[in-house]
Amino acid sequence: MSIRTSRLSYGYDPKVLVLENVCFSAKDGEVTSIIGPNGVGKTTLLKCILGLREGWSGEIFVNDREVRSLTRRQSSALLAYVPQFCYPTFNYPCLDMVVMGANNRIGPLGNPDTKDKEEALACMDRLGVSRLKDRLFLEVSGGERQLVLIARSLMQRAKTLLLDEPVANLDLGNQFTVLDEVSKLAGEGYCVVMTTHNPEQAYQYSSCIAAFKDSRLLLEGNPKDVVTEEMIKTLYGVDVHLESLVDDAFRICLPSHGFGGKE
Amino acid sequence: MRRLKPLVWVILIVFLLLLVCFSVMWGRYPVSIANAVRIPFSRIFPLRKTWTDAMERVVLAIRMPRIVMAMLAGLALSLSGAAYQGVFQNPMASPDILGSSNGAAFGAALAILFGLPSPGIMLVSFLSSLLTVFLVYSLSRKLKTRRTTGLILSGIMVGSLFSSGTSFIKLVADPTNQLPAITYWLMGSISGTDWHTVGVAFIPLLLGVVPLSLLSWKVDLLSLGDEDAMVLGLDVNRFRRVLVLCSTLATSSVIATCGLIGWVGLVVPHLARKLLGNSNRNVFPASALIGALFLLMVDDISRCASSSEIPIGILTAFVGAPFFLALMLKGESHQ
Numbered sequence: 001m002s003i004r005t006s007r008l009s010y011g012y013d014p015k016v017l018v019l020e021n022v023c024f025s026a027k028d029g030e031v032t033s034i035i036g037p038n039g040v041g042k043t044t045l046l047k048c049i050l051g052l053r054e055g056w057s058g059e060i061f062v063n064d065r066e067v068r069s070l071t072r073r074q075s076s077a078l079l080a081y082v083p084q085f086c087y088p089t090f091n092y093p094c095l096d097m098v099v100m101g102a103n104n105r106i107g108p109l110g111n112p113d114t115k116d117k118e119e120a121l122a123c124m125d126r127l128g129v130s131r132l133k134d135r136l137f138l139e140v141s142g143g144e145r146q147l148v149l150i151a152r153s154l155m156q157r158a159k160t161l162l163l164d165e166p167v168a169n170l171d172l173g174n175q176f177t178v179l180d181e182v183s184k185l186a187g188e189g190y191c192v193v194m195t196t197h198n199p200e201q202a203y204q205y206s207s208c209i210a211a212f213k214d215s216r217l218l219l220e221g222n223p224k225d226v227v228t229e230e231m232i233k234t235l236y237g238v239d240v241h242l243e244s245l246v247d248d249a250f251r252i253c254l255p256s257h258g259f260g261g262k263e
Numbered sequence: 264m265r266r267l268k269p270l271v272w273v274i275l276i277v278f279l280l281l282l283v284c285f286s287v288m289w290g291r292y293p294v295s296i297a298n299a300v301r302i303p304f305s306r307i308f309p310l311r312k313t314w315t316d317a318m319e320r321v322v323l324a325i326r327m328p329r330i331v332m333a334m335l336a337g338l339a340l341s342l343s344g345a346a347y348q349g350v351f352q353n354p355m356a357s358p359d360i361l362g363s364s365n366g367a368a369f370g371a372a373l374a375i376l377f378g379l380p381s382p383g384i385m386l387v388s389f390l391s392s393l394l395t396v397f398l399v400y401s402l403s404r405k406l407k408t409r410r411t412t413g414l415i416l417s418g419i420m421v422g423s424l425f426s427s428g429t430s431f432i433k434l435v436a437d438p439t440n441q442l443p444a445i446t447y448w449l450m451g452s453i454s455g456t457d458w459h460t461v462g463v464a465f466i467p468l469l470l471g472v473v474p475l476s477l478l479s480w481k482v483d484l485l486s487l488g489d490e491d492a493m494v495l496g497l498d499v500n501r502f503r504r505v506l507v508l509c510s511t512l513a514t515s516s517v518i519a520t521c522g523l524i525g526w527v528g529l530v531v532p533h534l535a536r537k538l539l540g541n542s543n544r545n546v547f548p549a550s551a552l553i554g555a556l557f558l559l560m561v562d563d564i565s566r567c568a569s570s571s572e573i574p575i576g577i578l579t580a581f582v583g584a585p586f587f588l589a590l591m592l593k594g595e596s597h598q
Contacts, residue, residue, distance in 0.1 A: 052490050076496030088486040089352040090541040100484055156495065236399045250313065258556035 001019035002028045002048060002160050002191035008058035010041075010048055015034045018044045019056070026157065026193045026208065033202035034195045035226075036212030037236055042195040043084075045212075046162045051075050062160060080153030082163040086145070088137065094148045095133035098124055101155025123154040127181050135146070143174025150181065161185065163194035179205050188199040199235075203227040203251045211235055227251050268545070271538050275549070279334075279556045285561070286330050286559060289567050292321045306402050319551050324457065332456040332464070332554035333562040333575075337527060341554025343510035344528025345546050346475050347533065349482035350506045351400065353414055357529035358514040359583075360415055362422035364525060366395025369425040372432045372445050375392075381463045381519075388519040389467070390541045393511050395421055401556070451522035451576025453562050464520040470549070471513030478506065479547040488542075506508035526583020531557055533546065533590065 011017040018041040026032035034042045049060055052066055060067045062078050070078070074075040079130045080101075088097075098120040099112045106112060124130040127147045132140055137148065146166055153161050158198065167175040184203050188190045202209050203223045208218040213235055220224055232240050232253060240253040259262050287299040294302070296324045302322045305312070307412075344575035347356040360366045363501060370391025374384040429449065468581045481502060484492040489499045517524065535549035558575070561582070565575045 047331070050494055052488075052493060072497040072498050076494060081491075081494040083491060085488060086491060088483070088488075089354070090483075090486045090536075092483065092486070092541055096483070096542055100487070100495055103484060108481075111480045116402055161342075235514070 002026055002063055003193065004064075005045075005049070006059045006061075008045075008048060008056060008060060008105050010053060011046060014027065016214050019048065022058070022217045024210055024217055024220060026160075026191055028191045029186060029189050030207040031183050031192045031194065031205055032208040033206040033208065033223075034193065034210045034212060035193045035197075035199050035202050035235065038197075041215050042212060043164050044166055046081070046193070048164065049079055050079055073135040073232045073255070076156055078113070078160060080156040080161050082146070082149045082161065082166055084129075084164045084166075084168060085208045086137075086149055091136045091138045093134050094129070094137050094140065095120055095124070097148055098152045098155050101152040104156055120151070120155055124148070124152040126154065127151050129135050133185035141174070143177060145180065146170065146178050150178070150185075154185075159189070160191040160221050160248050161193070163192070165195050165197065168197065176199070199227050199232060199251070200252055221235065224248070268370045268539060270431065272549075275552050279552065279559075280388050282556060282559055282563075283330060283334075286563050287322055287326050287562060290321070290326065292318070293321060293491055294318055298322075312570050328458045328461050329453055329562070329566075330458045330559060332461050332521065333453050333467055333559045335461070335464065336453065336521050336524060337531075337554035337556070337558025338551040338578035339472055339513040339517045339554075340524060340527040340558070341535075341550040342472055342475055342547060343513045344554075345532035345543070345550040346482065346506050346510040347528070348532055349485055350413060350503050350545055352485055352488075354533070355415055356530075356531070357516075357526075358510075359422075359525045359529060360418040361533075362395040362399045362418050362425060364518055364523055364528075365391045365422040365425040365429070365512055367392035367515035368449060369395075369429045369432070370515070371519045372429045372436075372449070375441060375445055375448075376436055381460070385463065385467055385516055385519045389512055389515040391425075392515040392518070395425055396511055398508060398518070410478065437480050440598050447476070448522040448575070449576075450574035451524040451579070452565075452572070453521050454572045456520075462521055467512055467516035471509045471511075471516065475513070476551070478502075479543040481508070482543040482547075483541075502562050521575075523575060524579055525570065526559060526579045526587070527554060529590075530583050530586045 005022055006025045006254065008019055008022040009017055010019040022045065024045065037041055044053065048056050049062070051070070077208060087145065095117065100115055102112050102116045102119070119131060121130055124133060127150055129144060129147045129151060132144055132148065137145065140148070163182065167178050168176060180199060182192055182194065206223055208221065209223045209226040210230055211218045211226050218234070219231065229240055229242050232238065239256040241256040243252045243254055245252060284296065287293050288296055298318060299322070301310050302314055302319055304310060318373055344357040347358065347361055348354055354574045370388035371384050374387040379387065382518055390523070399414070401419045402421065403413040406413035406417060409418065414530040431444055433442060436445055481497060484495055484497050485499070492499050530556045532546060532550045534553055535546045539545040539549050561578050562575055566575045
């Protein structure tokens with residue numbers, strides 16, 4: 001079991017908790033999706049796990065190690081993170097961006113060498129973006145940027161990947177590319193956790209879904225048990241009709257109150 | 264562009280060596296190119312003497328220390344400018360904008376007023392400079408504007424506070440010897456530098472510059488934003504503190520010796536980025552090299568352009584201010 005939190009609570013203000021008694025877990029070799037309405041603490045959960053938030057109570061284990069006891073460098077070798085946005089102040093070539101992932105094994109005064117560059121190129125190759133190595137990061141498309149950031153997280157050699165809404169700003173084609181790559185990585189043994197606004201994609205790509213509502217983890221388990229009409233109603237407050245397609249490989253949410261004027 | 268990079272380095276180094284050679288030759292007392300090369304080397308190798316004693320004194324005791332000081336000052340100011348820009352993730356950051364120069368000048372003027380010896384001037388100037396950077400940065404984070412604007416505004420504010428402090432010191436300073444000393448020194452000048460001055464500035468300057476040049480690659484990580492850099496295993500807060508300490512030490516050791524030399528730290532790193540890209544592994548050494556080259560050139564102009572010496576701070580402002588304006592006009596399109 002790769003990530004496990006027990007009774008995790010966190011609030012910016014002690015009276016208003018963003019996360020309350022969350023017992024969440026994610027396994028190696030699986031994609032675990034976190035769904036729930038806006039502001040429910042999905043991103044905050046990721047940031048607590050990454051050690052980017054302080055003052056939470058409860059316990060968080062990564063590979064059975066308490067994250068509080070980890071230094072930045074140790075945590076960086078266990079956990080990689082792909083943020084929703086990344087706008088570096090200065091623009092670097094994509095290869096340089098990926099090489100930065102090697103920081104956790106380069107000493108305080110060290111520099112990356114040719115081996116690190118080769119490894120970075122291999123990581124890019126794995127995601128099919130090695131052709132971008134000399135292009136500037138801010139000048140490639142959103143989808144390509146996301147893939148470069150995933151390559152950077154592979155460069156960390158961490159086996160647990162946390163992705164914050166990896167496809168929220170991508171066009172349809174790029175959404176499929178990124179999600180396919182992500183589930184491929186899970187197939188290779190990585191523990192992948194991602195937040196998403198799209199229950200249909202969560203259903204299609206993950207082995208496990210955690211549903212959050214009002215700072216609490218309502219239900220975590222098999223997608224077939226989580227993506228249901230009742231749960232969608234509970235989470236998002238809308239009545240939907242779930243259409244199951246191709247032997248229940250896909251579930252599509254249809255609004256049950258009509259067809260948006262298209263009779 | 265990538266293939267041209269080694270060429271850029273070679274050109275910069277050759278240019279610097281040539282300029283050093285010319286700087287030895289140029290001046291009121293002209294020295295031939297052969298002697299300009301032979302005199303300094305005569306200290307290491309036994310060479311046949313083809314020059315006069317006066318010539319030797321001009322070269323070894325007057326021009327050489329001045330050349331070394333100009334290069335060191337340019338190097339330190341530019342490198343700290345590059346580091347400040349990396350630390351604060353702000354292309355407008357520099358010793359001038361952050362008020363660190365004004366702070367250092369205030370500290371140095373205060374120390375001169377109390378008649379402290381040069382190491383004392385250095386220390387007071389460093390502490391006061393550090394205080395300014397701290398004030399400017401913490402104020403800028405409180406201002407509810409864009410980060411770049413906030414930094415510039417609070418820099419102007421705190422900087423002018425410290426420069427009026429400096430004016431006050433001038434007011435109470437003894438008008439016969441202290442006041443002219445402070446005033447001329449504030450305008451920034453490398454004239455009258457001897458080996459002793461170089462020696463005093465050298466150690467603190469080195470203590471600032473050496474760590475900076477070793478840490479350059481990790482500065483790139485700061486560009487990603489604090490959270491990303493932390494996830495990649497960088498202790499961001501400690502790293503920032505180290506960088507600010509080193510850059511401020513380098514800046515203040517220059518200001519305490521040479522007076523207010525503005526704009527170099529802002530302009531040079533941008534030139535370096537234009538030539539060699541944004542990676543700080545290139546930007547840091549290139550800034551140091553270009554900074555040394557630039558300030559040596561300006562100092563040559565300052566001592567050769569007219570019959571009386573033009574303070575170097577005035578000349579750097581002539582170049583720097585329009586450049587700053589151009590930078591503002593170009594906008595923050597990449598942010």
